[in-house]
Amino acid sequence: MADHTRARVLVASNRGPVSFSSAPDGSLTLKRGGGGLVSGLSAIEDPNTVWVCAALGEADRTAARRSPQGRLDQGGFDVGGQAVRMLDIDPEVFDQAYNGVANSTLWFLHHLLYNTPTAPVFDATAAAQWTAFESYNAAFAQALAAEAAPGAAVLVQDYHLTLVPALLRELRPDLRIGYFLHIPWAPADYFQLLPEELARAVLTGVLGADRAGFHTRRWAEAFADCCEQVLDAKIISGAGARNELSVSYQGRTTKLGVHALGADADFLRERAHRADVDERLAALREAVGGCRTIVRVDRTELSKNIVRGLQAYRHLLRSRPQWRERVVHIAFAYPSRQDLAEYRDYTAAVRRLSEEITEEFATDSWQPLILQVEDDFARSLAAYRLADVALVNPIRDGMNLVAKEVPVVSDAGCALVLSREAGAHAELADDALSINPYDVIGTAEALHRALTMPTAERAERTARLAAAATALPPQQWFLAQLAELSA
Ligand code: F6P
Numbered sequence: 001m002a003d004h005t006r007a008r009v010l011v012a013s014n015r016g017p018v019s020f021s022s023a024p025d026g027s028l029t030l031k032r033g034g035g036g037l038v039s040g041l042s043a044i045e046d047p048n049t050v051w052v053c054a055a056l057g058e059a060d061r062t063a064a065r066r067s068p069q070g071r072l073d074q075g076g077f078d079v080g081g082q083a084v085r086m087l088d089i090d091p092e093v094f095d096q097a098y099n100g101v102a103n104s105t106l107w108f109l110h111h112l113l114y115n116t117p118t119a120p121v122f123d124a125t126a127a128a129q130w131t132a133f134e135s136y137n138a139a140f141a142q143a144l145a146a147e148a149a150p151g152a153a154v155l156v157q158d159y160h161l162t163l164v165p166a167l168l169r170e171l172r173p174d175l176r177i178g179y180f181l182h183i184p185w186a187p188a189d190y191f192q193l194l195p196e197e198l199a200r201a202v203l204t205g206v207l208g209a210d211r212a213g214f215h216t217r218r219w220a221e222a223f224a225d226c227c228e229q230v231l232d233a234k235i236i237s238g239a240g241a242r243n244e245l246s247v248s249y250q251g252r253t254t255k256l257g258v259h260a261l262g263a264d265a266d267f268l269r270e271r272a273h274r275a276d277v278d279e280r281l282a283a284l285r286e287a288v289g290g291c292r293t294i295v296r297v298d299r300t301e302l303s304k305n306i307v308r309g310l311q312a313y314r315h316l317l318r319s320r321p322q323w324r325e326r327v328v329h330i331a332f333a334y335p336s337r338q339d340l341a342e343y344r345d346y347t348a349a350v351r352r353l354s355e356e357i358t359e360e361f362a363t364d365s366w367q368p369l370i371l372q373v374e375d376d377f378a379r380s381l382a383a384y385r386l387a388d389v390a391l392v393n394p395i396r397d398g399m400n401l402v403a404k405e406v407p408v409v410s411d412a413g414c415a416l417v418l419s420r421e422a423g424a425h426a427e428l429a430d431d432a433l434s435i436n437p438y439d440v441i442g443t444a445e446a447l448h449r450a451l452t453m454p455t456a457e458r459a460e461r462t463a464r465l466a467a468a469a470t471a472l473p474p475q476q477w478f479l480a481q482l483a484e485l486s487a
Pocket of ligand 1 (some may be wrong): 015038103158182183336337398
C-alpha cells in the first residue's frame with residue numbers, strides 16, 4: 001500500500017531555501033536563500049518534495065523548534081509552497097562540521113586553497129571536527145530516512161553531506177539515492193593530503209549513491225581517479241555518445257553523471273527589469289559617468305581570486321595609461337563565512353588593495369574603482385546590465401553562475417574574461433576570453449582585449465554565450481537527474 005504521509009522525492013542540502021533573522025522582540029523575518037545551489041534547486045517548488053536542510057543560526061533554530069518535527073511549512077511559515085524540514089543540530093556540532101570540515105577542510109581541498117607548508121594539519125582538533133561532521137551527516141541521514149516513502153528518490157547536495165549517501169543506504173536500502181557536487185573535485189594527488197581513513201570515508205560516502213553528479217566531465221573524472229587510486233575501485237567507461245563513467249566498488253556500482261547547471265533565463269530577464277534594478281542602474285550610470293565598465297560580482301571568497309583580479313586591474317592602469325579616466329572597475333564582494341579567519345583576512349586584503357588602487361590613480365573627476373560589500377541582488381543585476389566587461393577569474397570553481405548570468409542579462413553585450421578553471425569554462429570557452437587565474441599580466445591583457453572588442457563582435461559573442469549559458473535551466477537540470485535516478 002502506498003504511504004501517503006511520506007515523501008516520494010526528497011532533497012537534502014546544508015543551506016536551505018530560506019533563512020531567518022530575529023528582531024529584538026523575538027519576531028522572525030524570513031528571507032529566501034542565495035548561492036548557486038539554492039538557485040538551482042529553487043526551481044522545484046513542488047509541495048510533495050521535502051527539502052531537508054540545517055538551521056544555520058539561532059533564528060533558524062528558533063523557527064525549527066517552533067515547527068512540528070522542524071517542518072517549517074507546518075509551523076506557519078510561508079516557505080513558497082515547499083515542504084521544508086529544518087534540522088536543529090547542536091550549535092557546537094554544526095560549527096565544527098560546517099566551519100571546521102566542510103568549509104575549511106573539504107572546500108580548501110577541492111579548490112586547491114591550502115598553503116601546504118603550514119596547512120592542512122590533521123591533529124586532535126581536526127579529529128574532533130571530523131567526529132562532529134559524522135554526527136551532522138548522520139542527523140541528515142536519519143531525517144531523510146524518517147521522511148522518505150518506500151522506494152523514494154533522494155537527491156543529496158554538496159560537500160557538506162558527503163557521508164550521507166552511504167549512511168542513508170545503510171538505514172534505508174530501498175531508496176534511490178543521488179548525490180550532486182556543486183564544487184570541483186580535487187585531483188587525486190591533492191585529494192590524498194587527507195589522511196587515508198578520511199579519504200576513504202569521503203569516497204565511500206559518495207559511493208553510497210546510485211548516481212553521483214558533477215557540473216563538468218573534469219570533476220567527474222577527478223572523482224573517478226580518486227576512487228581508483230585510494231580505494232582500488234574499478235572504473236568503467238560507458239558506451240555511447242555520453243560515455244558515462246561508473247565506479248564499481250565492493251559489489252555496488254555508482255554511475256557518474258555530468259549535469260551542467262544553466263542560468264534561469266526567464267527568471268533573470270524578468271527580475272532584471274523591475275523598478276528596483278532600474279533605479280540602481282541609473283545610480284551606477286551616474287557613478288561611472290560615461291566610462292567603460294569592468295564588473296565582477298562574488299562572495300568574498302578565497303577561491304574567487306578577487307585580489308589577483310584587482311592586481312590585474314591595477315596592472316592594466318599602470319601598463320596602459322590610456323584607460324585612466326576612461327574605465328571604472330565595479331567590484332561587488334559580498335560578505336561570506338566570516339567565522340573563518342582566512343576569510344576575514346582575505347576580506348581585509350581586498351579592501352586594502354582597493355584603497356591602494358584608489359590612492360594611486362583617482363583624480364578629482366574620476367574614481368577608478370567602486371567596491372561594494374553589502375549584498376544586494378538588485379544592484380548585481382543592474383551591474384550585469386551595464387557591464388562592458390565581466391571579470392570571472394576563480395582559482396577553481398565548480399560552475400560559476402555569474403559567468404552564465406551576465407550574458408543573459410546584459411543590455412548591450414558584454415565581453416567575458418573567464419578563468420579556464422571555472423566549470424562554466426567547459427561550455428563558454430568559445431566566446432569568452434580565457435585566462436590562467438594566476439597570471440595577473442595575462443588577465444590585464446585579456447581585460448584590455450575585452451575593452452577594445454568591437455561592439456558588433458561583443459554583441460554576437462554575448463548572444464552565443466547566453467544560449468550556451470541557458471542550455472540546461474535549473475528546473476530541467478533537477479528533473480533530468482530525478483528521471484535518471486528513477487530509470
Ligand atoms: O556549492 C557551493 C555553495 O554551497 C553554493 O551553494 C554557494 O555559492 C556557496 O557555496 C554558499 O556557501 P555558504 O552556504 O557557506 O554560504
